[in-house]
Amino acid sequence: MMLYVIDGLEPAxxxxxxxxxxxxxxxxxxxxxxxHATVASLPDALPASRPDPRVLDQLLKRARAESDVAxxxxxxxxxxxxxxxxxAVLALAAGLLVGVSVGxxxxxxxxxxxxxxxxxxxxxxxxxLAKQEQQxxxxxxxxxxxxxxxxxxxxxxxxxxxxxxxxxxxxxxARSTLALLLRPxxxxxxxxxxxxxxxASGRIVWDSRSGDLRFSARDLGPLEPDRSYELWFVTADQQxxxxxxxxxxxxxxLTLATRLDEVPTNIALAAVSLEPAGGSPEAGPTGxxxxxxxxx
Amino acid sequence: MxxxxxxxxxxxxxxxRGDDRALQIVFERHGAILSxxxxxxxxxxxxxxxVLSEVxxxxxxxxxxxxxxxxxxxxxxxxxxxxxxxxRLRARKxxxxxxxxxxxxxxxDAPSAEEGVLQAERRELxxxxxxxxxxxxxxxxxxxxxxxxxxxxxxxxxxxxxGTVKSRIRTGLIRLRDVLRTSxxxxxxx
Numbered sequence: 001m002m003l004y005v006i007d008g009l010e011p012a013x014x015x016x017x018x019x020x021x022x023x024x025x026x027x028x029x030x031x032x033x034x035x036h037a038t039v040a041s042l043p044d045a046l047p048a049s050r051p052d053p054r055v056l057d058q059l060l061k062r063a064r065a066e067s068d069v070a071x072x073x074x075x076x077x078x079x080x081x082x083x084x085x086x087x088a089v090l091a092l093a094a095g096l097l098v099g100v101s102v103g104x105x106x107x108x109x110x111x112x113x114x115x116x117x118x119x120x121x122x123x124x125x126x127x128x129l130a131k132q133e134q135q136x137x138x139x140x141x142x143x144x145x146x147x148x149x150x151x152x153x154x155x156x157x158x159x160x161x162x163x164x165x166x167x168x169x170x171x172x173x174a175r176s177t178l179a180l181l182l183r184p185x186x187x188x189x190x191x192x193x194x195x196x197x198x199x200a201s202g203r204i205v206w207d208s209r210s211g212d213l214r215f216s217a218r219d220l221g222p223l224e225p226d227r228s229y230e231l232w233f234v235t236a237d238q239q240x241x242x243x244x245x246x247x248x249x250x251x252x253x254l255t256l257a258t259r260l261d262e263v264p265t266n267i268a269l270a271a272v273s274l275e276p277a278g279g280s281p282e283a284g285p286t287g288x289x290x291x292x293x294x295x296x
Numbered sequence: 297m298x299x300x301x302x303x304x305x306x307x308x309x310x311x312x313r314g315d316d317r318a319l320q321i322v323f324e325r326h327g328a329i330l331s332x333x334x335x336x337x338x339x340x341x342x343x344x345x346x347v348l349s350e351v352x353x354x355x356x357x358x359x360x361x362x363x364x365x366x367x368x369x370x371x372x373x374x375x376x377x378x379x380x381x382x383x384r385l386r387a388r389k390x391x392x393x394x395x396x397x398x399x400x401x402x403x404x405d406a407p408s409a410e411e412g413v414l415q416a417e418r419r420e421l422x423x424x425x426x427x428x429x430x431x432x433x434x435x436x437x438x439x440x441x442x443x444x445x446x447x448x449x450x451x452x453x454x455x456x457x458x459g460t461v462k463s464r465i466r467t468g469l470i471r472l473r474d475v476l477r478t479s480x481x482x483x484x485x486x
Contacts, residue, residue: 002469003462005375006440008447021366029365038473040371042441044422048415049332052345056323059352063316165448169458176457245467247459257457278470 011158191293240284382444433468
């Protein structure tokens with residue numbers, strides 16, 4: 001959710017969260033409020049700034065001008081609908097109706113052919129209007145259909161972009177791992193699952209000089225949303241060094257690619273532990289060890 | 297409006313009724329932080345004030361865009377301000393305008409007459425929380441939040457894998473949240 005709030009998700013991931021939020025999922029909404037509040041706290045660290053007071057003056061003037069216009073329209077409407085004025089309007093309308101009827105009758109008697117022509121013109125105008133309304137409705141429908149098609153295409157493009165991004169990422173990881181493996185003097189260790197995850201297996205490769213490190217594992221099992229896998233080095237004198245959190249790929253492979261600032265010289269063990277989301281809150285593992293391998 | 301300071305929902309109701317005192321309260325309550333954010337992203341105070349005006353007018357004209365179920369008013373305004381500022385920054389870049397990088401005048405951290413002591417305390421709290429994140433998490437979060445770089449762009453710039461960039465930003469923000477939560481529960485020291 002943190003990445004959602006700062007626009008850091010791929011389109012497909014974003015759409016998934018949009019759908020969840022639109023469904024009114026209360027946990028998702030709570031997480032969203034939480035993420036919003038965290039991200040919105042960042043500017044609190046900035047140096048103090050005071051906006052120009054004229055910004056507020058102009059806003060208030062604009063708001064009051066808008067309220068004045070709305071007020072005038074409101075008072076005109078009030079006049080039209082007040083009970084006393086309703087009677088006056090009705091009397092005026094009745095008078096007009098009588099006048100128009102008398103006038104129309106006179107006109108009918110005086111000039112029947114002109115009346116017929118007027119009626120024909122009115123009828124023609126009515127037909128033209130109906131035709132234009134129909135055309136407008138047709139155009140609206142076409143626009144709605146086109147909008148649906150565009151949305152559909154956008155969704156397809158977003159899915160394809162997500163797929164390409166994922167594959168590009170996998171290719172980049174594979175290239176960098178290969179480059180690392182080809183370097184002289186790299187170290188590697190195989191990790192096996194502990195009784196907690198007996199089927200798990202993995203391998204860690206690192207270059208002590210550059211600090212480049214790659215890790216890949218399989219069959220660690222499904223990961224709960226509030227948990228993370230964390231990779232560690234344990235030195236001969238029992239010091240623990242966190243190497244980072246494992247990324248879970250779509251195919252279930254767990255990877256980590258990073259560069260260490262400093263590689264310990266007396267590494268005895270590499271291990272993966274199960275931690276709260278975001279990693280161990282302490283200097284060493286707090287959860288069960290799921291995989292381990294002795295460094296020789 | 298009531299004598300007690302109005303909360304977000306009361307302010308929103310007042311905006312819907314066209315009570316311009318609500319606009320004034322929103323400006324007084326959140327104007328400084330929005331202005332600071334605008335200045336950090338755009339580098340120029342007049343541009344920041346311009347966007348601030350747009351954001352507050354948008355709240356006044358379309359109060360129903362704010363959904364209290366998704367964010368509090370402060371967070372809503374901060375993220376809208378950020379989004380509008382980044383739009384303006386991108387428009388500048390695409391128009392090829394050369395905007396001189398503003399050298400920020402030395403800002404005083406001491407609370408001014410208009411600035412409450414609470415705000416100064418809050419600043420220290422968030423600064424300490426950011427310091428506690430360490431690098432590269434702090435820099436990555438700043439690149440994403442203030443400079444509007446996508447995570448792919450950050451990965452290219454820093455040479456780190458995209459997954460690592462995402463993981464570090466996410467982890468950094470989660471740690472920031474936890475540190476702020478813990479700190480806000482501690483009694484304030486005077």
